[in-house]
Amino acid sequence: MIKYRPMKIEDYEGSYALWKNLEGLGLSSADSFEAINVFLDRNPAYSHVAMDGDVIVGTVLCGHDGRRGYLHHLAVAKNHQKSGIGKNLFKLCFEKLAEVGIKKSHIFVVADNENAIQFWKKNGWEHRDYLIIMSKQVE
Numbered sequence: 001m002i003k004y005r006p007m008k009i010e011d012y013e014g015s016y017a018l019w020k021n022l023e024g025l026g027l028s029s030a031d032s033f034e035a036i037n038v039f040l041d042r043n044p045a046y047s048h049v050a051m052d053g054d055v056i057v058g059t060v061l062c063g064h065d066g067r068r069g070y071l072h073h074l075a076v077a078k079n080h081q082k083s084g085i086g087k088n089l090f091k092l093c094f095e096k097l098a099e100v101g102i103k104k105s106h107i108f109v110v111a112d113n114e115n116a117i118q119f120w121k122k123n124g125w126e127h128r129d130y131l132i133i134m135s136k137q138v139e
């Protein structure tokens with residue numbers, strides 16, 4: 001049976017192993033141990049893992065800035081996909097966001113990740129193609 005619980009920094013190694021084995025997730029310096037530690041501290045109990053026994057088979061990072069929610073790295077191990085884990089994980093995030101009055105969440109999807117785009121659409125997310133992301137290095 002799959003169990004869900006908030007992600008702890010001790011889950012980093014298992015989560016990273018899952019992320020690097022899946023296509024479609026853009027990994028960067030924001031995924032270092034130190035960076036994930038900061039993220040989890042800043043957003044306590046918003047991010048979740050799905051466990052099959054001792055093995056992390058699903059993750060989602062979640063946070064908010066007081067205005068909108070943001071999800072990152074929704075990921076489900078290949079042999080556990082299409083069994084409801086991805087949907088359960090983002091719903092857990094929505095429960096946490098709703099508790100603090102956040103009414104909308106965004107995600108960033110790599111433009112050629114057709115599987116994820118179809119997943120999000122199937123689950124009620126809107127593709128807002130009139131918006132683009134712009135980014136700049138702070139340092």
Ligand SMILES: CC(C)(COP(=O)(O)OP(=O)(O)OC[C@H]1O[C@@H](n2cnc3c(N)ncnc32)[C@H](O)[C@@H]1OP(=O)(O)O)[C@@H](O)C(=O)NCCC(=O)NCCS
Binds near residue numbers: 077080087088114122
């Ligand atoms: C995207 C991903 C997280 C989906 O996880 P999942 O656990 O397989 O999805 P679920 O089983 O929870 O699916 C929930 C619903 O979406 C549907 N769904 C799942 N993948 C779908 C797809 N590619 N296209 C259309 N519908 C899809 C399911 O059929 C299910 O529908 P239902 O509620 O009517 O039964 C998984 O494919 C994954 O880890 N992909 C690689 C990493 C990635 O790209 N993550 C997204 C980054 S933005």
